Amino acid sequence: MAATIKDIAKATGLGLATISSYLNGGNVREKNRIRIEQAIEELHFEVNEVARGLKTNRTRSIGILIPELNNIFCAEIITEAEEVLRRQGYAAMICDCRTDAHREKEAIDFLLHRRVDGLLMIPSGETGASVQRFLRAKKPVVLIDRKIRNLDCDCVLVDNKGAVKDAVNRLITAGHREIGIIAGPEEMYTAQERLYGYEQALAKARIPIRDSLMVRGDYTIRGGMKAMRELIQKNTDLSAVLVSNYEMTLGSVIELHELGVQIPEELSLIGFDNVEFARASTPRLSIVTQPTKEIGKKAAELMLLRLQEDTVSGKKQKLRLKTGFVEGNSVRDIKREESLERTKE
Amino acid sequence: MAATIKDIAKATGLGLATISSYLNGGNVREKNRIRIEQAIEELHFEVNEVARGLKTNRTRSIGILIPELNNIFCAEIITEAEEVLRRQGYAAMICDCRTDAHREKEAIDFLLHRRVDGLLMIPSGETGASVQRFLRAKKPVVLIDRKIRNLDCDCVLVDNKGAVKDAVNRLITAGHREIGIIAGPEEMYTAQERLYGYEQALAKARIPIRDSLMVRGDYTIRGGMKAMRELIQKNTDLSAVLVSNYEMTLGSVIELHELGVQIPEELSLIGFDNVEFARASTPRLSIVTQPTKEIGKKAAELMLLRLQEDTVSGKKQKLRLKTGFVEGNSVRDIKREESLERTKE
DNA sequence: ATGAAAGCGCTAACAA
DNA sequence: TTGTTAGCGCTTTCAT
Numbered sequence: 001m002a003a004t005i006k007d008i009a010k011a012t013g014l015g016l017a018t019i020s021s022y023l024n025g026g027n028v029r030e031k032n033r034i035r036i037e038q039a040i041e042e043l044h045f046e047v048n049e050v051a052r053g054l055k056t057n058r059t060r061s062i063g064i065l066i067p068e069l070n071n072i073f074c075a076e077i078i079t080e081a082e083e084v085l086r087r088q089g090y091a092a093m094i095c096d097c098r099t100d101a102h103r104e105k106e107a108i109d110f111l112l113h114r115r116v117d118g119l120l121m122i123p124s125g126e127t128g129a130s131v132q133r134f135l136r137a138k139k140p141v142v143l144i145d146r147k148i149r150n151l152d153c154d155c156v157l158v159d160n161k162g163a164v165k166d167a168v169n170r171l172i173t174a175g176h177r178e179i180g181i182i183a184g185p186e187e188m189y190t191a192q193e194r195l196y197g198y199e200q201a202l203a204k205a206r207i208p209i210r211d212s213l214m215v216r217g218d219y220t221i222r223g224g225m226k227a228m229r230e231l232i233q234k235n236t237d238l239s240a241v242l243v244s245n246y247e248m249t250l251g252s253v254i255e256l257h258e259l260g261v262q263i264p265e266e267l268s269l270i271g272f273d274n275v276e277f278a279r280a281s282t283p284r285l286s287i288v289t290q291p292t293k294e295i296g297k298k299a300a301e302l303m304l305l306r307l308q309e310d311t312v313s314g315k316k317q318k319l320r321l322k323t324g325f326v327e328g329n330s331v332r333d334i335k336r337e338e339s340l341e342r343t344k345e
Numbered sequence: 346m347a348a349t350i351k352d353i354a355k356a357t358g359l360g361l362a363t364i365s366s367y368l369n370g371g372n373v374r375e376k377n378r379i380r381i382e383q384a385i386e387e388l389h390f391e392v393n394e395v396a397r398g399l400k401t402n403r404t405r406s407i408g409i410l411i412p413e414l415n416n417i418f419c420a421e422i423i424t425e426a427e428e429v430l431r432r433q434g435y436a437a438m439i440c441d442c443r444t445d446a447h448r449e450k451e452a453i454d455f456l457l458h459r460r461v462d463g464l465l466m467i468p469s470g471e472t473g474a475s476v477q478r479f480l481r482a483k484k485p486v487v488l489i490d491r492k493i494r495n496l497d498c499d500c501v502l503v504d505n506k507g508a509v510k511d512a513v514n515r516l517i518t519a520g521h522r523e524i525g526i527i528a529g530p531e532e533m534y535t536a537q538e539r540l541y542g543y544e545q546a547l548a549k550a551r552i553p554i555r556d557s558l559m560v561r562g563d564y565t566i567r568g569g570m571k572a573m574r575e576l577i578q579k580n581t582d583l584s585a586v587l588v589s590n591y592e593m594t595l596g597s598v599i600e601l602h603e604l605g606v607q608i609p610e611e612l613s614l615i616g617f618d619n620v621e622f623a624r625a626s627t628p629r630l631s632i633v634t635q636p637t638k639e640i641g642k643k644a645a646e647l648m649l650l651r652l653q654e655d656t657v658s659g660k661k662q663k664l665r666l667k668t669g670f671v672e673g674n675s676v677r678d679i680k681r682e683e684s685l686e687r688t689k690e
Numbered sequence: 691a692t693g694a695a696a697g698c699g700c701t702a703a704c705a706a
Numbered sequence: 707t708t709g710t711t712a713g714c715g716c717t718t719t720c721a722t
Contacts, residue, residue, distance in 0.1 A: 004698090004700080005700065015710070017701080020700070021707085024701080028707075028708090046454075048698090050395060054714050055713080057714075059395060072417070075416075075420050079415040079441055082439065082441055091455070093406070094437055095437075114394050277625075280598045362693060365717055366692080368717095372691065396698090396715035399698050399715080400717045
């Protein structure tokens with residue numbers, strides 16, 4: 001059996017409180033400090049965080065709930081968040097709900113029973129009610145990437161609308177008019193924002209918005225493939241497409257590949273996320289990038305802040321991070337070609 | 346404050362032991378069962394797993410320690426393992442050590458303090474000594490993908506040697522002789538096995554093994570890029586390359602892309618892992634695939650088995666899973682071309 | 691089947 | 707600064 005502070009007390013002849021005080025950074029007489037450290041060494045003592053948690057009602061662990069661990073966007077965020085948390089002594093209990101609302105709810109229960117001190121989540125279902133229970137228990141919740149209706153808590157979002165607006169503007173500037181979008185699921189927050197950015201960009205350029213140019217996928221590879229096929233079938237004059245997440249970008253590329261459609265000669269493409277994939281593609285893909293590391297870091301920091309303040313009340317922070325853009329060769333510059341043409345004449 | 350079993354006892358007029366018995370599936374008189382369930386409902390009671398853990402000395406949580414969460418191979422394995430474990434009521438405490446031996450050691454301490462019931466890990470450093478402490482505490486350890494020297498415990502491995510041997514054989518069968526390999530770090534178990542498979546395949550085909558054809562990368566994208574460049578510079582007659590993990594495959598494709606080398610016309614390529622990426626590449630990549638889901642599942646099951654048996658002694662299981670191969674268009678079939686040529690004459 | 695009581699390892703009053 | 711003591715919420719004998 002592992003040694004306990006009782007053993008240390010016995011070995012040093014000191015009282016329990018002294019040992020506990022030492023362990024928690026309290027003041028202990030130099031002489032005793034040495035004796036305690038020696039005893040800890042000899043007996044291989046290690047604090048039992050479980051007992052400590054029972055007593056203090058704080059487990060020093062954070063529940064992390066995500067739709068899909070096996071998804072580069074989530075994985076990058078979580079990697080960063082976990083690191084920041086662990087540096088401060090917090091353990092990460094990670095639950096993957098496979099983008100399933102029921103499992104998401106189950107996971108929340110699970111984490112609640114486990115008495116995690118806070119919840120960091122990328123919501124996938126409409127789990128407002130479940131999450132409320134955390135707040136009622138005075139445990140902070142930080143939402144990542146998406147909001148939840150009627151739930152006021154800290155969140156770290158991305159400027160989705162601006163990102164897509166900017167990307168579509170690039171297509172317009174390059175002379176494209178028949179611009180399609182592979183949007184995400186209707187109920188999804190990021191999908192709504194991204195689609196809105198698309199509409200705004202077109203509206204501003206006075207390009208009519210056509211239903212046939214807006215197709216929804218489910219943020220999966222397969223969904224991207226299907227959506228791209230649909231877009232091409234529906235629009236014979238399709239000139240460029242914006243794909244609104246990574247998995248669907250991958251799916252789109254696969255589909256175009258199988259259909260034998262040349263990028264950017266026959267179709268221009270702007271994708272989302274995963275710089276490495278974009279770089280390895282032929283041609284290199286132009287993509288919108290999200291600051292995943294920063295998202296994870298900020299979310300963890302927000303959580304630590306709440307934990308420190310020991311209050312879930314007060315003004316909630318809503319961070320909105322800027323996206324980036326990595327230029328590739330997947331967008332045909334029609335304007336430039338035309339002007340070159342003119343020069344020739 | 347959350348309700349405790351004391352509150353339930355008070356509300357129902359029953360004793361603590363009866364409530365506890367109910368919670369743990371013991372026999373309770375029908376009438377009392379109903380009253381207990383009602384009280385639980387009314388008071389929003391939820392078992393405190395922390396208290397339970399202190400008493401039983403079992404936290405129902407498993408430490409998962411991996412080199413890189415943000416790595417598709419790891420992520421796929423962990424996704425599966427976490428699911429299997431959680432179905433059985435076990436929480437996963439995931440630590441990402443960033444392929445750093447020091448951090449790996451720290452994480453082991455961390456998990457030990459947290460009193461996880463077992464450790465599931467993909468080793469990255471030489472942490473035999475640290476891991477031993479788990480075994481000494483009678484806590485099961487299951488190793489994934491790599492072994493640790495002088496450490497006898499359950500593990501789930503992959504037939505690395507066979508996988509590479511088979512892949513290289515395909516290149517040989519297609520008529521290639523100048524076959525390079527981008528191997529992994531010297532000290533890494535999987536890298537050793539894969540390189541060995543390469544050597545065996547060549548030896549069997551009586552193709553001399555040349556040092557210049559064997560380059561080591563560090564299993565990263567950047568490493569893959571560098572290694573591919575080196576391989577091409579060193580070998581003007583290079584005909585085909587086997588790249589021994591996914592990140593380096595990605596790096597290789599990027600590098601070839603930037604060098605303007607055509608696959609498979611100028612160079613044939615067989616990569617590793619990530620079917621989707623292989624499919625999205627131009628041309629489609631031929632790759633060795635690893636059964637990540639099965640690895641994760643088996644590892645978790647092995648862990649649950651040990652936990653059930655409540656013994657870490659006894660014969661350790663060493664599973665060795667079979668890899669797969671997905672055919673693409675990245676390998677030029679020289680033999681076939683030659684025979685077609687001959688037919689023409 | 692149920693209840694009383696002890697105790698898991700720790701922290702936190704409080705007293706000395 | 708240090709020691710004594712109570713108790714966090716639960717399980718687990720041992721009676722009944």
